[in-house]
Amino acid sequence: MDDHERSHQIRIPGPTKTVENTLERSPPRSVSDIEKQGPPATHELKRNLKSRHLQFIAVGGTIGTGIFIASGSSISRAGPAGALIAYAFVGSLVYSVMISLSEMATYIPIASAFTRYAARFVDPSLGFSMGWIYWFSWSITYALELTASGLIIQYWNTNLNIGIFVAIFWAPITLANFLLVDLYGEFEFWFASIKIIALLGFMIFAVCVDAGAGRQGYIGFHYWKSPGAFAPYLLESTGAKAKFVGFWAVLIQAGFAYQGTELVGVGAGESTNPRKTMPAAIRKTFWTIFSFFVLTIFFIGLLVPYDNEDLISSSSNASSSPLVIAAKLAGVSVLPGLINAVLLTVVLSAANCNVYSGSRILIGLSEEGFAPAFFKKTSKRGVPYYAVAFTAAFGLLAFMNLSNSGGEVFNWLLNIVGVAGFIAWSCINICHLCFMRALKARGVSRDTLPYKAMGQPYFAWYGFVFCVIITFTQGFTAFIPWNTTNFFIAYVSLILFAVLYLGHKLVTRSGFVDPLAADLDSGRFIEGTEVEEDDQWGPWRRTWDYVF
Template sequence: MDLSRGLKSRHLTMISIGGVLGTGLFLYTGAALQEGGPLGILLAFSIMGSVTYAVMISLGEMVSASPLPGGAISLAARFVDESLSFTLGWFYWYTWTIFLPSELSAIAVLVNLWNTSVNNAVWISIFLVAAVGINMMGSAWYGETEFWLSYIKIFLIVGLIIVDIVISAGGVKGAPAIGFKYWRTPGPFVQAPGVGGALGRFLGFWSTLTRAAFSYIGSEIVAIAAGETQNPRKNVPRAIRNVYIRILLFYILGVFVIGITVPSDDPRLGLNSGTALASPFVIAIQTAGIKVLPTIVNAALLASGLSAANSELFTSSRALHGLAVNGHAPGVFGRTSARGVPYVAILSCAAFGALAYMSIKSSAGTAFGYLATLGSAGGLLMWWGVCVIHIRFEKGLRLQRVPRADLPYTNVLTRRGAAAKYAVVLITIILFFSGYGVFLKGAWDTPTFITTYLPIMLFPVVYGGHKLWTRCKVVPYEDMVFNVYADVQEEKEESKSRWRRLFDAVV
């Protein structure tokens, strides 16, 4: 049985927001601030935001026309070749499989703010079971859960931005105005260890790019969800069209207020601080002397963590299901229940959540750092693949003389693959130099080198190995199919209240 199309317009809108809002922004931006400084983190998130937007509009153009199960995994087989589909599928699966235990570890750290008497293994188990339960109930339940949890995320980030601006302006009784004090001392950039001068400041900024990538990866969940969405020809473009607003409002403005309220040399920013205070938002509130708010914020952060874990299990299971549907994984992973739930894929991916138990020891931050680096590299390679697919997709449109006006969604920046070409160049540079630090004199670190460059080295190996084994050929431009959306059943649009229409206009 096929996957059920249980996701409604409002679900997809909120999922598209939830995909880019999680502990990557709320918790781990602290480490990025510590490495790059306030201006460094702002530049890093702005650059990665532009890459994210380029990838999203390119992906949105393809997936709205061809809303296939598996998203880009299936698009790769249709517009490039089976080898790229195989490679992207397995890399995407491992990316989200790794992110799941990372998120569960973060949730356990957040709970520690209130209760340290209970072993973290208990909290990890509770939230893992909750994520599995929600996913096993089907896409409609998943969508409804994400809809309400994403509301919490939006109110949380907007509230935190307002609070940080008030703190910076001196609006908290007893706390002095900060302004841009921390841009002067300790300074706008942080020197990379062992490197002085302008080069050291540049390398400090560069080190934050992969952390920014970790925060943004997940935006493409809309493409995976398209295979289970009602009216994908209308609802996918609707979710894609305003993505730049979310990038500007939530991420770039978010890291800006972090940089003006928390000094980059604050020791609480380290991932191994052991408590939720590693969140720069919470640090700013605590430093300002606001007593109750940190607890409220961390409660909302817990909801954010559950939402992210929920989405990560959803995404990894759909990637595994998509691999099975395309013949790149055992067929058992393609099985669905009577309600269209890929239960075998869900349970298989959930089993990897046990990796979160590695974080029970004091080295939780270090373990997370390695997992996040592995996942970020995999996610960026997936984005790189999306760009390659779109470059061929766009050329196929031109050679077959398919009018762009006939596409459900298009963007002026995607003409002749411009956005995809921009993103593929930047992603290549970022991936190649992401682990520069290990090559500095006296700074060699084997685990960092492996987690940074192993995925990059394996990508061409997996692609080439599959190519040699199957001898599959690249899809000729004249054989590309662009009318898959015509086979998707359009369903009646759900009615919207005045408040829902206003909310859609904002987000």
């Protein structure tokens, strides 16, 4: 039996019986069929993550310095209206990605879901290149967040060495990822809740200040009129072209801020009841992140003029946060320290999610044969200790910032992070299009799926086209004027992705997946094994479900 046939093998309960799922011996099965599985030979991930855990893991990995700090430069580049439109538009692209992911993750809820779908439905080389660059982006982001934690603490004492806090925070965050997955989920639930409370508090504060509670008096939409709703960027003129360039620059920046929303799909293989949990978690995750991002950008644009010099500060602590700038303009002096403390929890929560996500992606790569087999080994309680340890080790790259030459290398590595998200979004939409093609080839109606997303395949095409356009144009500032170094910095991730793809293609000689041969069975959830979620959260959980 060759590897291709072995990958389609279905195990029937019992010690010896096996049936090969070839096209000749097994007719297309309906969605209601149950995947037959025997006793596992090794320990596996445990399905202990509840809907709120999945949501807050994604929220914790997405809501970070991108909205708390970098949103200020978005306002300065495009103006309040330009930035608001950019964030809303990118949000619509993320929506297309999330509903595409929802159909597949509900049908086949496996660890590191979307990186494995690429290998199953599109092309093994695509799954290999997408999985590795996505894993690398999160492992490097872990080092970035550890670095940011040191910079944030330097706000209180500039004499402190960043390396001290890299070491202090690396150990407990890494250890947290060795906890049982449900305990990890609880840990991240409360960590990410701080971010949500902070943003809600800022919105209430913004409403009061805009209505006249600050020293500026009533503001309303004054800053939308003077200096204006749209800001020119890069070009010497102040006309429509310069304002469009500003909008496009923020479009790219907004995409970086949204990256991580798709992380809710990484935990599909550990969810308690995928048919019920996954659609709810994906839907609530998207609307939570989208609403917080758009509303935060809207209120910042009301309180801070786009020509405020503090918005373009290079600092990474509270002094450059638009939330703090808004408070200073309103005459409130007690917020900077509080915001800086919140920022610390923000980056630590994001770092926590980085290790979790990276380790689960490694499991998916290992399951597909794209990484060493030992990465998928877990403890008796379902902790993938090898994958966690290997991913966490890359956080130590943060120590490179202690030397000037190491800092330059580190900055080059960080540029891989930005575009990796756009590559992942493009691939998720392509995976869904090929998933639908495989269902059609096998005679399975989408009406019989556990969850059927609306507007498909149109949303998938919409998201794919614009994500590809943004991916190839995200380094346009290197052309105005031309800068060779900036060009390679902007496109190093695309170059790496191409090298991984072509390298795997040349070595394996793999072809594109035939729709009839696409693996629609391995990893399908067994009906009747659902675990009911507890109701211990009472009013808080019901309020959350009602609002989102």
